Amino acid sequence: MAKEKELSGELEWRMNMPDGTSETLERENGLVPRVCMGLQGLISRFISKIWRFLEKAWNLGVAEPKKVIHCLKVGLALSFVSVFYYMRPLYEGVGGNAMWAVMTVVVVYEYTMGAMLSKCINRISGTFLAGSLGIGVHWVASQSGEKFEPVILGVSVFLLASAATFSRFIPSIKARFDYGAMIFILTFSLVSVSGYRVGELFELAQTRFSTIAIGTTICILTSMLFWPVWAGTELHLLITRNTEKLADSLDGCIAEYFSDNRDVDKSNDDSSKILQGYKCALNSKGTEESLANFARWEPTHGRFYFRHPWKQYLKIGAAMRGCACCVESLSSCINSEIKAPDFLKKNFSDVCMKLSSQCSVVLKELAVTMMTMTRSSKIDFSVGEMNFAAQELQNALKSLPNLLILPLPLENNERGEPSTVNLVEILPLATAISLLIEIAARIERIADEVNELAILAEFSPASDEKSQKSQSNTDKIDDATTKTLQKV
Amino acid sequence: MAKEKELSGELEWRMNMPDGTSETLERENGLVPRVCMGLQGLISRFISKIWRFLEKAWNLGVAEPKKVIHCLKVGLALSFVSVFYYMRPLYEGVGGNAMWAVMTVVVVYEYTMGAMLSKCINRISGTFLAGSLGIGVHWVASQSGEKFEPVILGVSVFLLASAATFSRFIPSIKARFDYGAMIFILTFSLVSVSGYRVGELFELAQTRFSTIAIGTTICILTSMLFWPVWAGTELHLLITRNTEKLADSLDGCIAEYFSDNRDVDKSNDDSSKILQGYKCALNSKGTEESLANFARWEPTHGRFYFRHPWKQYLKIGAAMRGCACCVESLSSCINSEIKAPDFLKKNFSDVCMKLSSQCSVVLKELAVTMMTMTRSSKIDFSVGEMNFAAQELQNALKSLPNLLILPLPLENNERGEPSTVNLVEILPLATAISLLIEIAARIERIADEVNELAILAEFSPASDEKSQKSQSNTDKIDDATTKTLQKV
Numbered sequence: 001m002a003k004e005k006e007l008s009g010e011l012e013w014r015m016n017m018p019d020g021t022s023e024t025l026e027r028e029n030g031l032v033p034r035v036c037m038g039l040q041g042l043i044s045r046f047i048s049k050i051w052r053f054l055e056k057a058w059n060l061g062v063a064e065p066k067k068v069i070h071c072l073k074v075g076l077a078l079s080f081v082s083v084f085y086y087m088r089p090l091y092e093g094v095g096g097n098a099m100w101a102v103m104t105v106v107v108v109y110e111y112t113m114g115a116m117l118s119k120c121i122n123r124i125s126g127t128f129l130a131g132s133l134g135i136g137v138h139w140v141a142s143q144s145g146e147k148f149e150p151v152i153l154g155v156s157v158f159l160l161a162s163a164a165t166f167s168r169f170i171p172s173i174k175a176r177f178d179y180g181a182m183i184f185i186l187t188f189s190l191v192s193v194s195g196y197r198v199g200e201l202f203e204l205a206q207t208r209f210s211t212i213a214i215g216t217t218i219c220i221l222t223s224m225l226f227w228p229v230w231a232g233t234e235l236h237l238l239i240t241r242n243t244e245k246l247a248d249s250l251d252g253c254i255a256e257y258f259s260d261n262r263d264v265d266k267s268n269d270d271s272s273k274i275l276q277g278y279k280c281a282l283n284s285k286g287t288e289e290s291l292a293n294f295a296r297w298e299p300t301h302g303r304f305y306f307r308h309p310w311k312q313y314l315k316i317g318a319a320m321r322g323c324a325c326c327v328e329s330l331s332s333c334i335n336s337e338i339k340a341p342d343f344l345k346k347n348f349s350d351v352c353m354k355l356s357s358q359c360s361v362v363l364k365e366l367a368v369t370m371m372t373m374t375r376s377s378k379i380d381f382s383v384g385e386m387n388f389a390a391q392e393l394q395n396a397l398k399s400l401p402n403l404l405i406l407p408l409p410l411e412n413n414e415r416g417e418p419s420t421v422n423l424v425e426i427l428p429l430a431t432a433i434s435l436l437i438e439i440a441a442r443i444e445r446i447a448d449e450v451n452e453l454a455i456l457a458e459f460s461p462a463s464d465e466k467s468q469k470s471q472s473n474t475d476k477i478d479d480a481t482t483k484t485l486q487k488v
Numbered sequence: 489m490a491k492e493k494e495l496s497g498e499l500e501w502r503m504n505m506p507d508g509t510s511e512t513l514e515r516e517n518g519l520v521p522r523v524c525m526g527l528q529g530l531i532s533r534f535i536s537k538i539w540r541f542l543e544k545a546w547n548l549g550v551a552e553p554k555k556v557i558h559c560l561k562v563g564l565a566l567s568f569v570s571v572f573y574y575m576r577p578l579y580e581g582v583g584g585n586a587m588w589a590v591m592t593v594v595v596v597y598e599y600t601m602g603a604m605l606s607k608c609i610n611r612i613s614g615t616f617l618a619g620s621l622g623i624g625v626h627w628v629a630s631q632s633g634e635k636f637e638p639v640i641l642g643v644s645v646f647l648l649a650s651a652a653t654f655s656r657f658i659p660s661i662k663a664r665f666d667y668g669a670m671i672f673i674l675t676f677s678l679v680s681v682s683g684y685r686v687g688e689l690f691e692l693a694q695t696r697f698s699t700i701a702i703g704t705t706i707c708i709l710t711s712m713l714f715w716p717v718w719a720g721t722e723l724h725l726l727i728t729r730n731t732e733k734l735a736d737s738l739d740g741c742i743a744e745y746f747s748d749n750r751d752v753d754k755s756n757d758d759s760s761k762i763l764q765g766y767k768c769a770l771n772s773k774g775t776e777e778s779l780a781n782f783a784r785w786e787p788t789h790g791r792f793y794f795r796h797p798w799k800q801y802l803k804i805g806a807a808m809r810g811c812a813c814c815v816e817s818l819s820s821c822i823n824s825e826i827k828a829p830d831f832l833k834k835n836f837s838d839v840c841m842k843l844s845s846q847c848s849v850v851l852k853e854l855a856v857t858m859m860t861m862t863r864s865s866k867i868d869f870s871v872g873e874m875n876f877a878a879q880e881l882q883n884a885l886k887s888l889p890n891l892l893i894l895p896l897p898l899e900n901n902e903r904g905e906p907s908t909v910n911l912v913e914i915l916p917l918a919t920a921i922s923l924l925i926e927i928a929a930r931i932e933r934i935a936d937e938v939n940e941l942a943i944l945a946e947f948s949p950a951s952d953e954k955s956q957k958s959q960s961n962t963d964k965i966d967d968a969t970t971k972t973l974q975k976v
Binding site: 070074075103106154159162167170182285398433435438 | 541544545548549552555556558559560562563564566567569570587590591594595597641642645646647649650651653654655657658670673674677678681770771773774810813814816817820821882885886912915916918919921922923925926
């Protein structure tokens with residue numbers, strides 16, 4: 001029987017008594033061990049979940065140390081503002097309103113300088129506007145007798161809150177003054193409603209205003225002094241990086257299509273990441289728009305002036321999305337099940353690879369132009385080369401009907417028979433070629449937008465131009481010297 | 489001399505005196521009239537600007553009356569909350585903290601129910617968590633002597649604020665608890681810092697908590713009772729509308745390409761708007777994501793249950809963007825300068841039009857399926873038809889090489905010579921066809937996602953299926969009756 005039990009695969013505890021008998025300890029199937037087991041499982045799952053969460057957070061911190069620094073800055077600003085509570089003279093200066101300084105710091109402290117400045121300015125102007133309007137309305141109400149006072153105040157709150165809320169739906173207001181409108185509603189309601197009780201509105205407004213000013217000052221100072229993150233710089237980097245990714249992804253797509261060892265490439269994780277690079281350009285519309293919105297609040301910083309043409313970056317982004325759309329269609333051709341005949345592929349391989357590499361040269365040149373903010377002397381030449389490569393591809397296409405109907409002088413087709421190729425077979429290839437030509441056209445549009453940016457932002461002229469100029473000057477001098485020497 | 493003056497083109501005022509002499513009035517080139525003119529211009533420009541702004545706002549209000557209602561609701565909620573200030577018993581119940589109720593209403597009142605609920609829950613749980621933690625830290629600090637108290641409080645504020653700020657960068661937290669983390673930082677700082685002074689922390693926490701509860705209750709009640717706007721419904725409508733727009737835009741693109749009166753169509757504003765419809769699907773990623781994020785906070789409403797598979801809508805949206813990308817590439821083919829020969833175009837016109845109309849039939853069927861939340865009995869059939877049309881198009885393509893090399897029995901080519909067509913000429917056509925086939929494949933993917941949604945959300949079965957079943961039942965009965973009759 002013991003054997004049977006062993007066979008059944010169950011574990012059992014046997015206690016050997018001193019008198020030679022042995023007693024089997026029955027497995028407790030009661031509530032307590034089950035609950036213990038359940039709890040243990042729950043706790044271990046919970047711990048592993050927490051562990052994975054911490055791991056993710058750690059990776060995020062390692063990948064973007066700027067964000068960690070931002071967090072420490074928030075802690076620092078809050079510690080600074082706490083000083084107001086601990087230092088008696090300061091605390092008595094602003095009264096119980098020191099709370100507003102803490103609140104300002106927490107609410108206003110954003111990751112980028114632009115976002116923070118826009119919130120600060122919105123908060124201050126919203127508070128000021130609503131405060132003065134609230135005091136005005138309050139004065140009017142107090143003049144009109146006790147009976148009408150609450151009515152006037154209530155109606156004014158209703159009307160102004162509704163109007164300000166509606167203004168938040170208007171795109172131009174939403175983009176710039178959304179937070180200000182909210183603060184306006186908040187302050188107006190608080191002032192016109194609380195004024196009914198407190199009476200000393202002016203003093204209240206003054207202390208509140210000064211605490212908000214203190215809060216914003218602390219925010220701006222801590223944020224600016226220690227590794228500031230500028231929305232403009234972030235936008236600039238984002239667009240530049242996306243341009244590079246688009247170039248790599250286009251290059252990778254075409255290379256994968258025409259290379260022979262496609263399966264080897266596909267298995268590689270890195271290369272598939274590069275191939276998917278165009279998706280970054282495709283999906284970053286929202287980020288670009290919010291960064292551009294914040295960037296316009298930022299003062300001159302680094303190489304960017306106040307009123308830098310941030311909107312032009314959005315245009316470049318839109319042009320890139322158009323291009324990325326074509327790359328996305330192209331990638332579907334490449335994954336198509338219908339394979340073009342090898343001899344045709346070989347025929348176009350070189351011209352296509354040349355065009356795609358020219359495209360990516362142009363894109364990378366544009367990325368460098370934006371990154372260094374220096375006009376490139378080579379860009380016109382590169383675009384010309386790209387167009388020339390596109391023309392070459394079209395010329396190669398023009399020779400295709402002959403390919404279809406005439407005997408082909410190819411190694412693997414030595415019988416001299418007409419090699420009839422069905423158009424279905426070459427459809428993906430034709431589409432890829434057509435899309436490639438379209439991509440080249442769209443890249444030229446990106447180049448135009450970047451050129452527009454270079455004009456608007458007054459990029460410095462290319463160093464090559466300078467050296468060319470100085471070169472021609474020295475040439476002239478040399479000529480003159482030679483002539484003089486000859487005369488002598 | 490007067491003539492000279494006239495010739496110089498200047499206007500002059502001449503006053504004829506009663507004594508026959510005339511006196512020229514010198515034009516006043518002084519400061520005052522210039523300033524007046526400038527001011528007038530400025531004011532008129534300002535007024536016209538304001539006017540245009542109001543016009544825009546009016547149009548927005550007319551186009552989306554729901555938004556106007558929202559604004560009135562905000563006004564109403566604020567008026568409600570003001571009652572707390574005016575009614576003595578209530579005011580004395582919560583003390584000076586009535587301010588927090590006003591603040592809660594202003595900050596929490598969002599356009600969609602989901603956004604508001606998420607903010608309410610975040611605000612309440614953030615306040616509760618930070619409040620209890622703050623009181624705990626405060627107790628620990630007060631036990632450790634006067635010297636260490638500020639140090640412990642300061643360090644805890646620094647650490648917790650930094651950690652909470654960092655958590656806001658983690659995508660999963662950001663999507664759901666961003667606002668809660670901010671409220672956590674705010675409340676914790678206020679409690680742990682102000683506790684140093686106030687002492688009666690528990691009472692403060694209690695009244696603050698109750699005012700926040702009052703504020704959120706007012707928000708939720710006013711928002712739910714009068715025309716609530718549900719994020720889920722909005723997402724549902726957005727996806728459905730985008731599906732329809734995509735269908736119309738695809739249909740329009742292909743029709744424009746193959747129709748003869750292209751220029752007439754182009755001049756029409758409405759039709760170009762329809763053609764651009766795919767851009768809505770392409771650009772609504774951000775809106776979709778935020779709506780899906782809010783929708784998951786919403787309780788059962790209308791036909792949507794709590795835990796409705798909102799994420800599946802995002803997948804449908806992603807599939808639609810893939811399709812819209814192809815339509816965007818297609819539209820560039822259509823605007824290509826290279827025109828395919830007419831006889832080829834005519835050859836493919838019917839099959840292409842058929843495929844595109846089948847595609848749009850499928851998309852519209854999917855839109856109806858989603859809109860009515862009823863499984864369509866026709867959808868499998870429609871997808872089959874679409875695939876059949878795609879196959880027909882491929883068959884038509886297979887006949888193309890013959891077209892290229894054989895004499896064509898066409899009206900305008902009666903010499904019987906081989907009609908050699910250059911591939912460059914047919915490239916846009918080939919690309920359009922290839923993209924159309926790809927679009928059909930991607931629409932099938934959308935159909936799969938919608939089917940997945942139908943399974944997850946348990947869409948009701950098609951009414952046709954029901955009627956078919958009852959039909960087959962009655963058929964059986966009829967058969968049986970006939971057999972019985974025959975036997976008799």
